Amino acid sequence: GAGVSQSPRYKVAKRGQDVALRCDPISGHVSLFWYQQALGQGPEFLTYFQNEAQLDKSGLPSDRFFAERPEGSVSTLKIQRTQQEDSAVYLCASSSREGSNEQFFGPGTRLTVL
Amino acid sequence: GENVEQHPSTLSVQEGDSAVIKCTYSDSASNYFPWYKQELGKGPQLIIDIRSNVGEKKDQRIAVTLNKTAKHFSLHITETQPEDSAVYFCAPPRGFNDYKLSFGAGTTVTVRA
Numbered sequence: 001g002a003g004v005s006q007s008p009r010y011k012v013a014k015r016g017q018d019v020a021l022r023c024d025p026i027s028g029h030v031s032l033f034w035y036q037q038a039l040g041q042g043p044e045f046l047t048y049f050q051n052e053a054q055l056d057k058s059g060l061p062s063d064r065f066f067a068e069r070p071e072g073s074v075s076t077l078k079i080q081r082t083q084q085e086d087s088a089v090y091l092c093a094s095s096s097r098e099g100s101n102e103q104f105f106g107p108g109t110r111l112t113v114l
Numbered sequence: 115g116e117n118v119e120q121h122p123s124t125l126s127v128q129e130g131d132s133a134v135i136k137c138t139y140s141d142s143a144s145n146y147f148p149w150y151k152q153e154l155g156k157g158p159q160l161i162i163d164i165r166s167n168v169g170e171k172k173d174q175r176i177a178v179t180l181n182k183t184a185k186h187f188s189l190h191i192t193e194t195q196p197e198d199s200a201v202y203f204c205a206p207p208r209g210f211n212d213y214k215l216s217f218g219a220g221t222t223v224t225v226r227a
Contacts, residue, residue, distance in 0.1 A: 004157070031213065042203050042217030043158065056214075091157050099213045101146045105157035 002026070004106030006092050012112045013082045021077045021109045025094030032075050033103060034067055035091040043091050049075060050098050082113045117141065120204055120218035128226050133191040135221045137204030140185065145210050147180055147187045150203045152220075158203060162189070194225045 005024045013019050025032050035043035048056040051072035069075040089110050093103040117140035127133050145166040150158035164171045164178045180187040205215040
C-alpha cells in the first residue's frame with residue numbers, strides 16, 4: 001500500500017502556541033519512530049512506539065514534547081508552548097518488525113516557530 | 115549522530131562518473147549499516163543496507179562495502195545520473211540490534227550534466 005504519510009506538511013506557529021503533528025504509518029507496521037531534523041543536519045531520534053506502547057522517549061528534548069499512539073496505528077506528536085528552537089522538520093518512520101532498524105520514513109512536517 | 119562521521123560533506127561529479135561516500139562509526143557492536151537518500155522536501159529514503167555478516171552488497175548502480183575491523187562502511191554509486199543529486203546519510207544504529215539510528219551529518223552530492 002501507500003508509504004508513511006504525515007500532516008500537515010508545513011506548519012507555522014507563533015511562539016507559545018501548541019501544535020500537533022500527525023503520522024500515518026504503513027499499514028500493519030508495528031514499530032513507529034519520530035525524529036527531529038534541524039536545517040542542514042541529519043535526523044535525531046525522539047521516541048519509539050511498539051504498537052500502542054511508548055517504549056522509548058529518551059530523545060524528547062523537553063517535557064513540552066509529548067507523543068501518543070493510542071490504537072497502535074496513527075501517532076501524534078504534540079509540542080506545547082512552542083519555542084523558536086523547536087523549528088525543524090519532524091519525521092515519522094515505521095517498520096514492520098518490533099524494534100527493527102529497517103525504517104521507512106514519511107515526507108516530514110516542517111515546523112516554523114516565529 | 116553520536117560518533118558517526120561522513121566524508122566528504124559535499125561531492126560534485128560529472129555525469130557518468132562514480133561517487134564514493136565513507137562513513138566511520140565508533141560502536142563496534144553495531145551490526146546494521148544503512149544508507150539513506152534525501153531529496154529536497156522529502157523524507158530520507160532507504161536505498162541500500164548491509165548486515166555485519168556480509169562484506170559487500172550491490173543493487174544495480176549502488177553498492178555498500180563494510181570494513182568492520184576499521185569500523186567504516188562506504189556507499190558507491192556508479193554511472194551517476196542527474197537524479198542521483200541529493201543528500202546521502204549513513205545511519206548505523208547506536209548498538210547491537212538497536213532501533214535508534216544515528217545519522218551522520220550528510221553528504222550533498224551534485225551530478226553535473
